[in-house]
Amino acid sequence: MRTEHEAWASQLRKGVLELAVLGLLAGEPKYGSQLVDDLATHPELSISAGTVYPLLARLAKAGLVTSVWQESPVGPPRKYYTLTEPGRRTLNAMTQAFRAVSATVTTILEGQR
Amino acid sequence: MIRSLDDLNPTARAAAQKYLDAVAADLDAEFREPVLCDLRAHLNDHLAADATEADVQALIDEAGPVVTGQAETSASETFKHRLTNGFRLTDADARVASTWWNPTDDRLFLPRALGWGWDLNFGALAVRLGLIEPDAESVPFSSTPDSAFKLAAAVPVALAGATVLHYAVRGRSLPSSLPANWDVAGAPNRWTSKRQAMATDLATTVLPAAVATWAAYSGRPRPNRAGAIAASTAVASVGAFVTLWRSLGGGRHPWAGPSMLGVLTGSIGGLLLGLAKAGRAAEIERDVHHT
Structure with a gap:
């Protein structure tokens, strides 16, 4: 059975997953497994492929990302995801909100010491 | 500051009680009493004995909606969904497609599209066998000619x-x-x-x-x-x-x-x-x- 802390940490990760994926796409278009590999380099997010692909489908449906197949020089074609303009605006708004919340919570926690 | 809602005039007290009753109706039994206790204390701390109905409403609006932090579906809701999902007549064919072929979901077995039990998710199986990418189509079959x-x-x-x-x-x-x-x-x-x-x-x-x-x-x-x-x-x-x-x-x-x-x-x-x-x-x- 999950402890209260584990359940909270899971909720926290779910809350920032969308921001993390949009953030990774901000620099350049990426294909699905590339995104999964990039996220895997941040084990504290503990995000699996089973979480990323449904999220990508949801972001595409919401018009925040768009996908397009491209030829690959080393294998079969790959589907690349790109941020749309609404996606970029959403990323900016989410980033501001996240930073504000993060700074406030950090201030509170540092005040406890 | 008041000691209890009884200190308010009748219309202000009725507005406060109506708010607490509405909150209680939306809360799980597990959280009801402690949350109501805190909300009563909040009202007592911020209302004066001569507060009007409008003052009470302004305080309620400022407090915002009561959220218990239950972002995940409760076990009973999940169970109820699984019990009834396979018997819904609407969109049964689309449900079959999304259950039998859901490559973005890595679970091999999903709650049945028709009836009770579990269906094999052929999409997840195909992904595991390397036969197709999980995101080969934005929405499965949407591009199929x-x-x-x-x-x-x-x-x-x-x-x-x-x-x-x-x-x-x-x-x-x-x-x-x-x-x-x-x-x-x-x-x-x-x-x-x-x-x-x-x-x-x-x-x-x-x-x-x-x-x-x-x-x-x-x-x-x-x-x-x-x-x-x-x-x-x-x-x-x-x-x-x-x-x-x-x-x-x-x-x-x-x-x-x-x-x-x-x-x-x-x-x-x-x-x-x-x-x-x-x-x-x-x-x-x-x-x-x-x-």
Whole structure:
């Protein structure tokens, strides 16, 4: 059975997953497994492929990302995801909100010491 | 600051009580008492004895909606959903498609699209076998061309045709009773008349073939078409296999049961994989070869 802390940490990760994926796409278009590999380099997010692909489908449906197949020089074609303009605006708004919340919570926690 | 809501005038007290009652109705029993206790204390701290109804409402608005932090669906809600989901009549064909073929979900078994239990997620299986990417199509089957649906509908039509041909050619030479049920060893343990067996076998193959053909040529959304053709193929596969099994007569055929399961899963999985691959190819054609 999950402890209260584990359940909270899971909720926290779910809350920032969308921001993390949009953030990774901000620099350049990426294909699905590339995104999964990039996220895997941040084990504290503990995000699996089973979480990323449904999220990508949801972001595409919401018009925040768009996908397009491209030829690959080393294998079969790959589907690349790109941020749309609404996606970029959403990323900016989410980033501001996240930073504000993060700074406030950090201030509170540092005040406890 | 007041000591209790009783210190308020009647209209202000009624407004405060109405708010607390509404909050209580939305809260789980587990959280109700402590949350209400805190809210009462909040009202007492911020209201004066001469507070008006408008003052109470302003304080309620400032407090905002009460959120208990239950972002995840409760176990009882999940159970209720699983119990009733397979019996909803609306969009049953789309539900079949999204349950039997959901490559972005890595679970091999998903709650059944029709009835109780679990269905094999052929999409997750295909991804694990490296046959297709999880995100090959933005929405499964949404890019599958019409011609692929028509070709897929030919599978149940062929099974129905084989069954009709079987009874047309061999019908007279079949014994008057045919097996109707088999035990785990594949030996018949119940028999039925040839006429009844033929009627059942034709119904379980010809009707699904008709449904699949209608779906393939209908203008319904593509995922619905895929679900209807897959479900029809499943029924027709069982019908055709039972026809074959009956023709074997008495004796033990322990391979028959597992073979039927293999034919069933193979026909559904192969058909859905084919439709998804056709959709993938159409997307690649659109993006790579037309740009």
